[in-house]
Amino acid sequence: HRTGPHSKEAYAELEKQDARIGRILEAIRRAGLEARTSVAIVSDHGFMPVEREFHPGVVLAQAGLVKFDPSGRIVEWRAAVWSNGGSAAILLRDPSDEVARETVRRIFDDWARRPGSPLLRVIEAPELERLGAAPTAAFFLEASDFCAFGGDYRGEALRPARPNYRGTHGYLPDRPQMFASFILWGRGVRRGARAPVVNMTDIAPTLARLLGVELRAPAYSRPITAFLEPSHVEPSDRARVSSVGVLMAQPASAQPRRISSAAMDRPFRRLGENGAKLP
Structure with a gap:
């Protein structure tokens, strides 16, 4: 890493x-x-080089789906992120909240269409069920090559990779880099x-x-x-x-x-x- x-x-x-x-x-x-x-x-698993970090939580907060008190502590949320390095699950606090669901769909579809997007694709619940992944997630995000997901809710959404974080895994297993x-x-x-x-x-x-x-x-x-x-x-x-x-x-x-x-060497x-x- x-x-x-x-x-x-x-x-x-x-x-x-x-x-x-x-x-x-x-x-x-x-x-x-x-x-x-x-x-x-x-x-x-395999490994992917990391050059950029994308923080979906920042995007959720910018859309008003996560709110903070004056000290920066989260006090209310309608959608949250579960980051796994090369992928991230988006969870809804209330799965029946269709307004939040549509907002999440819209903002991440918009990010996925941008040139040089950090998102390779946005996966919805029906496909997740077929893949056997994250059954409680409303959406699943997969990162583009050389990009990883972070768990922050404040700051810039897209940033250069940290100096001590230059590789990761957690992408869907059909990516050759994960073999x-x-x-x-x-x-x-x-x-x-x-x-x-x-x-x-x-x-x-x-x-x-x-x-x-x-x-x-x-x-x-x-x-x-x-x-x-x-x-x-x-x-x-x-x-x-x-x-x-x-x-x-x-x-x-x-x-x-x-x-x-040394302990490993002794029995051999x-x-x-x-x-x-x-x-």
């Missing part, structure tokens, strides 16, 4: 991650576990198999198949059999895992655990030196 994709800092971080993966693979080799090990490298990475290697993986694009919802069932368990996933989530050796195409009866249990394993409020690089060093089993 701070320096953006394709920056020297981003490439330096990739070099670090590449070296760490190399240490893991070497430890697996030295421990004699290659024939028993499958390795998956997965990223969660993630998925690399498989090792036991059960079909050598040389490739696919230009796969669904992220198919990754967990694919890994479950490699582990020899059956994941009770939703109908839209299926193993990517093109990546698997024939012996792993059919599920094993050894174990079953409920996708509901997996989803509930981490509370929504949980914060990612921070682990130092032990594995390589002592031939210990993977933890």
Whole structure:
């Protein structure tokens, strides 16, 4: 986020991650576990360089849909913004407020038609339902290339990007810049198999198949059999895992655990030196 994709800092971080993966693979080799090990490298999303920030809340306030007291505190609102970086949901306090709905539609349609607009498109509720996104939103905004949404309600609506905010995500997943990475290697993986694009919802069932368990996933989530050796195409009866249990394993409020690089290195060093089993 701070320096953006394709920056020297981003490439330096990739070099670090590449070296760490190399240490893991070497430890697996030295421990004699290659024939028993499958390795998956997965990223969660792509990244877009950011040059401008657009604050839809400022536009709502300018239209009288958000009001402040003399100190600048919001005291009344009929429409609000839920910003997600490359996209933003517009929520109505009263979903039956058709005047507010029409005002929101008009002002953002106007912004979308401007030359060099920060808005790529304005998505209305019926299309949102089809996409399976933001069911409580009246509208959904998607940012243009090199633009991100902010959450301010005062100041300039369109601004240069902050110096420490040069990259983001959160755009709709059909944008090529949002495509993630998925690399498989090792036991059960079909050598040389490739696919230009796969669904992220198919990754967990694919890994479950490699582990020899059956994941009770939703109908839209299926193993990517093109990546698997024939012996792993059919599920094993050894174990079953409920996708509901997996989803509930981490509370929504949980914060990612921070682990130092030294702590990460220790188990891999032990594995390589002592031939210990993977933890």
